[in-house]
Amino acid sequence: MLQLYPLVKVGEVKGRYLTYSHIDKILENLGGKFQLKKIGESTLGVPVDKLTLGSGKIRILAWSQMHGNESTTTKAVIDVLNAFYTHEDNPVLMQILANCTICIIPMLNPDGATAYTRVNARNVDLNRDAKDLKEKESRLLRLVFDNFEPDFCFNLHDQRTIFSAGNTPNPASISFLTPAMDPERSVTPSRIKSMQVIAAIAEELNTNLNGQIGRYDDSFNINCTGDSFQSRGVPTILFEAGHFPMDYEREKIREYMAAAILTGLYAIASGSYKKMDFLRYFDIPENEKLFYDVILRDVLFKSELVDVAIQFKEVLSNNAIEFLPVIEKICPKLAFHGHREIQCYNSAIRLGDNQELSENVIVNKIYVNNEVFTINYENSYK
Structure with missing residues (x-):
């Protein structure tokens, strides 16, 4: 993906402030090749869309910008979708689309995106609403989850600049987590699968981000979306776009995040993740606030x-x-x-x-x- 990236980066999507109005025409264009569907509206009436692509048996659900001020993964998702749109003859991308059906919600919280806030228009953190489902956006995501019945989930976020990759002077440029599914943080079959996928992604990115890949704390919280979906037996992976030196607009990390998403998709599509020792997940240093x-x-x-x-x-x-x-x-x-x-x-x-x-x-x-x-x-x- 890193070799392909200059050809697929969508240049008009840039910077940290990213709202639905910045991507709606791009999604409409992508809808010419993939299945674009409005799944509902936000609290303030902004469309919440999903794109579905691929024809394979393995079903992967991804969503971005659940927190409105976390836009890096949305930029990366747009780039990944553009890669599939413009390079359909690429053998890696062909295998992903042949073996997987991918459903992506590029912007779950468009009201928060407009206001540049973590929360939605009713001042609720959607990532603490997975149990109560009080918010329209939370219910839309759950509806898609229930109807799509994914085999894997990608939960796409940004993290603050305060995090280090372990007790080191290296920033956590990208972090991962397989959320716990119970208070005991049991290592279950679904968690093992997501650990293997994360290990495969980290191995691929380590050449460029050596020492800058972190692992999030896995304390259990059933109100969090990842923990909730994992507790239902679906391997769920949290992606966190972090800080790269002097990359406050997160354009370099956008590139690595696009590579991480595609690497994860390919590891699942090819089945190569099954060869990974899941214990390598624990070799990734846990984030610290340093x-x-x-x-x-x-x-x-x-x-x-x-x-x-x-x-x-x-x-x-x-x-x-x-x-x-x-x-x-x-x-x-x-x-x-x-x-x-x-x-x-x-x-x-x-x-x-x-x-x-x-x-x-x-x-x-x-x-x-x-x-x-x-x-x-x-x-x-x-």
Whole structure:
């Protein structure tokens, strides 16, 4: 997929802010070759669509943007669909379509996508609504699940920049999970299958993401969609698009996520996942929260040396995402890593606009002696 990717990337879909209006015409075009169907509407009346492709016996259900502000996997899904649309003679893609029937919901929470929020229009996290099914979008997903009767599920998400791949200085650029199906986290046949698929994906991606693949915590929560579907005996895989160095628009991770999705589909279609030792899943390091976006090291502050941790707050402004640098923590010798680190060499610093150095302050620039450092990340897709 990585070799094919430049040919299949859908260039007009880009950046972090992705709404239904950005993809509806693309889905309509894909519907010329695949089966496009409106399965219902969101709380605010925006269409929720599904695309079905392939003619095989193995049934795979995937959904993206269950959380409205998690758009990377939707971009990757569009690229994957475009690969099937434009390269139907590719032997790998041909085998997937011959052996699998794939049902994809590209954007489950279009209201959250428009507002750039995790929750839907009624302020409910759909990934905590799998048991109660209070929300329209949750009921639509369950309806598709019940009618489609999948053999595998792909649950597609984004994760924050705070995660490391284990206790390492490496960001968790992509993470996976086979959700638990009970409080005991039993290793059941359905979990073993999804562990094998994840192991196959990790093996394929490891060449490019060595040390940057993580494993999510598998604490059981029946209100979560993945746990709910797994408890019904359907092997379910959580995909989490994370941070790649200086890739805040998540265009590079979009590429790796597309490769991960296709690798998973091919492992299932070819049956190659069955040869994987499921225990290799546990070789993937479990995620830890060891990162800030920026750390200022060795700052002289009130007569002592401290580190200053800054985290970007994502804010929707004029139909684009701004990354506001907020000081989260000031303390000596922070035992964390920064995606960017600035050495201040035991010097006092000044903030822009005559601000005082304190937590919860937005800081766009800092002055260290005679140097000026720009902290804010400039979104190139405004």
